[in-house]
Amino acid sequence: xxxxTIGRMAWQCMRGARMMSTSPKAPKSAGGCPSTITLGLRGMxxxxxxxxxxxxxxxxxxxxxxMYHQYTRLHDHTWDEVMKRxxxxxxxNFVVYYHKETSLMxxxxxxxGTDLKSDMDKVAGDPIVRKWWTYCEPxxxxxxxxxxxxxxxxxxxxxxxxxxxxxxxxxCGAWPIAYSSEYPDPDFVPKNPEGKxxxxxxxxxxxxx
Numbered sequence: 001x002x003x004x005t006i007g008r009m010a011w012q013c014m015r016g017a018r019m020m021s022t023s024p025k026a027p028k029s030a031g032g033c034p035s036t037i038t039l040g041l042r043g044m045x046x047x048x049x050x051x052x053x054x055x056x057x058x059x060x061x062x063x064x065x066x067m068y069h070q071y072t073r074l075h076d077h078t079w080d081e082v083m084k085r086x087x088x089x090x091x092x093n094f095v096v097y098y099h100k101e102t103s104l105m106x107x108x109x110x111x112x113g114t115d116l117k118s119d120m121d122k123v124a125g126d127p128i129v130r131k132w133w134t135y136c137e138p139x140x141x142x143x144x145x146x147x148x149x150x151x152x153x154x155x156x157x158x159x160x161x162x163x164x165x166x167x168x169x170x171x172c173g174a175w176p177i178a179y180s181s182e183y184p185d186p187d188f189v190p191k192n193p194e195g196k197x198x199x200x201x202x203x204x205x206x207x208x209x
Contacts, residue, residue: 055111059163063105067139072192079200081128083183089119092179134208
């Protein structure tokens with residue numbers, strides 16, 4: 001699983017997540033996946049005796065420029081407990097991108113389980129994940145949110161989304177059919193200017209809610 005937020009996650013991220021569909025051109029099997037790829041797949045969930053396609057989610061939020069150091073310190077090595085919870089809740093390939101000129105962050109992740117609500121409830125109810133949120137939230141600026149942040153039980157009010165949902169306008173196919181069980185990504189290049197990271201027990205100097 002790639003290191004990222006959550007931003008939880010949407011976790012927070014789930015509030016703004018958007019399910020993506022598979023290619024409409026391929027014939028569908030009973031399980032919802034193109035029938036041409038139902039044989040020989042590894043690491044995918046089973047559904048009604050067939051292979052269940054991954055679900056794709058994406059969201060966008062602003063990063064407060066002055067909080068770049070904290071955000072990268074949090075995400076250069078996402079807390080081990082957070083990564084394990086995400087993995088155990090069938091979240092895969094979670095990645096966050098940052099566009100400096102606009103201060104926009106985009107996240108994308110994939111779900112390989114069979115009970116999305118149950119898995120996301122486990123993420124949202126995890127005490128270490130919720131602690132993680134309290135450090136991520138001061139770095140982020142949602143487009144529409146009223147009231148307390150997700151870590152404090154807020155729901156954003158009518159139409160509120162911490163990570164705003166995004167519409168998929170293209171998918172070129174060739175979706176993943178297997179995932180590594182390794183995390184974090186050993187090829188990720190750390191971004192914190194001071195080379196610092198954090199852990200669930202080492203958050204000295206970090207702002208939090």
